[in-house]
Amino acid sequence: MELKWSNEYNIGNNIIDAQHKRLFELVNSLSRLDAEKATQDHMKKVLDFTLRYAARHFKDEEILQAMYQYPDYKAHKKIHEDFVATASKLVEQYLAGFSPELFNNLKNILYDWVKQHILVEDRKIGEYTKGRVPDLARLVLARRG
Ligand SMILES: [Fe+2]
Numbered sequence: 001m002e003l004k005w006s007n008e009y010n011i012g013n014n015i016i017d018a019q020h021k022r023l024f025e026l027v028n029s030l031s032r033l034d035a036e037k038a039t040q041d042h043m044k045k046v047l048d049f050t051l052r053y054a055a056r057h058f059k060d061e062e063i064l065q066a067m068y069q070y071p072d073y074k075a076h077k078k079i080h081e082d083f084v085a086t087a088s089k090l091v092e093q094y095l096a097g098f099s100p101e102l103f104n105n106l107k108n109i110l111y112d113w114v115k116q117h118i119l120v121e122d123r124k125i126g127e128y129t130k131g132r133v134p135d136l137a138r139l140v141l142a143r144r145g
């Protein structure tokens with residue numbers, strides 16, 4: 001089960017698109033991991049890194065939304081927070097006993113969530129920001145006169 005990048009995932013912002021591609025790679029690396037063979041230390045490292053990367057990406061995406069005064073900023077931020085809470089709990093449960101079933105479940109949830117979230121929620125940001133100059137940029141341009 002691999003996430004394959006295609007045009008429909010592009011939201012039109014280079015930084016966000018590059019981060020989404022990296023997120024795809026991280027989810028795919030998780031998919032390829034053999035939870036029965038990998039060491040517990042390795043599993044922990046990979047999962048921690050993936051969660052940290054996702055959390056940092058969400059922050060960047062929220063900064064971008066704030067810059068554009070995206071109207072659904074709060075709702076989108078809440079979706080990110082809920083996901084981080086759910087994923088962290090699942091990772092914690094998995095790390096408590098390293099059950100391959102829990103790992104499979106976790107990896108399926110990550111796969112589905114990342115895919116759907118980009119296609120549905122993140123693409124809305126792309127639609128909204130298309131052709132708009134961020135306020136910050138507008139301010140700088142206005143100062144230049
Ligand atoms: Fe995103």
Ligand SMILES: [Fe+2]
Pocket residue numbers: 061076080117121122
């Ligand atoms: Fe998002």
